[in-house]
Amino acid sequence: MRHELTMRLQKMRAWMALCVLTMALPAAAQGAPGSNPIIRDKFTADPAPLVVGDTLYLYVGHDEAQRDEMFNMREWLVYSTKDMRTWTSHAPIMNVKDFKWAKADAWASQTIEKNGKFYFYAAVEHDATHPGKAIGVAVSDKPTGPFVDARGSALVTNQMTPKGTHSWEDIDPTVLTDDDGTSWLAWGNRQCYIAKLKPNMTELDGPIQEITPPHFEEGPWLHKRGKLYYLTYASLDRSTQRDEHVSYATAPAITGPWTYRGLLTGSGKYSFTIHPGIVQFKDNWYLFLHNATLAIGDMNGAIGRRAVTVEHLQYNADGTMRPVEQTAAGVSVPPTSN
Template identity: 85%
Template sequence: MTIGYWRAAIAVVAATISTTALGQVRTGASPGSNPIIRDKFTADPAPLVVGDRLYLYVGHDEAQRDEMFNMREWLVYSTTDMKHWTDHGPIMKVADFKWAKKDAWASQTIEKNGKFWFYAAVEHDDTHPGKAIAVAVSETPTGPFVDARGSALITNEMTPKGTHSWEDIDPTVFTDDDGTTWIAWGNRQCYIARLKPNMIEIDGPITEITPPHFEEGPWLHKRGALYYLTYASLDRSKHRDEKVSYSTAPSLKGPWTWRGELTGSGKYSFTIHPGIVEYKNNWYLFLHNATLAIGDLNGSIGRRAVTVEHLRYNADGTMKPVVQTDAGVSAPPPR
């Protein structure tokens, strides 16, 4: 989204939502209820299952007062029951990428070849202006992670047909059944490319696969024979806030079929970001909203809170619409 759009949206919310409403998160809520992290503002959730533990990688929102975004590091939490979360602290700071100058935006970590590969969106320095995709590596899911290239994996010059300098954000990484790993990313335009086996180079062409109303935050996963591209969507002719939509395909090369909306907007939030995972034979959809208040800071565009909901599928492979709740996974899945 444009900066002007976000500033206008903030003004609307400030005029219509009271401080009391923004701070309504219950302090004594049941384990597993939303938001799942309550001592920090977190956004852009990316789950990863390793053995019997689920790890959740998030951005750390540190905006003060009327700031929009102030994100300098990435955090990781883990659970074995989806209700109690262990804080493992920061795994990287944007300053750890010496060629980047700011903005620890959305990320995803995957496991391959006995290592953990972390892909994240940052603002490149003036040698390659615009947003870029970084890659880091670690021996463990909780780090320490180190820059795996010493340079950006993807820069704005590599997607010259894009409409703006912040289109190269929000990486999602997925390893197919044949062992090939793919990366998709984008804002307004959605791109996909194959990675080389070393995980730090693009292998072949970058292809555009932009689905209807695509805004940002793509997430790739597979269930059965279907591939899913889930993303933050925005019909600019009708709505102000992002929702979550998805498409399916018989392969990562397409053709992609749009399936419509999966869930509505995050409460009090203009952005939303899906992360989908199967864990202990159940499927989950991670999102974020802006309902959390910490001290005298209320939720806002730069102070978001990660949530999780049960995810279910129809017999034909389509996903059942998800209603965002306060109860989250503290309640049994809906029938």
């Protein structure tokens, strides 16, 4: 297990060094409204959209890695838009230190609304009382926070998934509230897990089940369209791919069975990781991702310095999603016609 983690880190460091040596990108110029990356004054990653009324809120991690650092993520940020062109920055919604039981790593998160409150689920590194990655939940009366720890302890710890293969499997939470009001939490790295949440949104309601689809790496995202459930995720075919892509599966029920549908999009440019977030906003569907094309001053994009992007998302008549091409134009141009 330790050898596997060491090899993974060595691979990522080598790729980061390659990016620094070969990219030589100029500082990103301000593109057309809606073009990618959509946030250009900070490095951001792991996008998680939420629609509230006529506003889309986008929750991201803040990449602060310096020079040869791998990751340095200490806080979560939120941006909002009413038109998918102009983005408003709000104050940081939470710092990893606000989870008193956590010691580092403000990793991927998602916020959802339920019963007039906003619940924020996030991956962190637990302290020595429960070694490994863990998932916390915080709550706020507003989508822009501030958020406070809703439990005073982790919702999911590494010890709760003993069949996993490594200590960082409990990351990247995603939450879906079904039509009957039941909410479900999915998460994972290498293994994908799902569990029902109690109505209070701060406790699991039943057993943890494994639903790992083909080539699952991390970053699951749950959404529903019509009667079909979608599990979209960062995938890695280790026999043929160097970097993460995005794949997805569908199911007639949240509990499955899940049918693998293949690739949705390729890797993020210059980035080893990728992280999907999907939402419908004002009658259009959008796919949020990240890459490493942004440069700020003399800091180029890298594994720990990523930038959030967004593309139009369209569906076929049978409910499958059309493959998405990642572009610099993003949603500054209209989608192609169905």
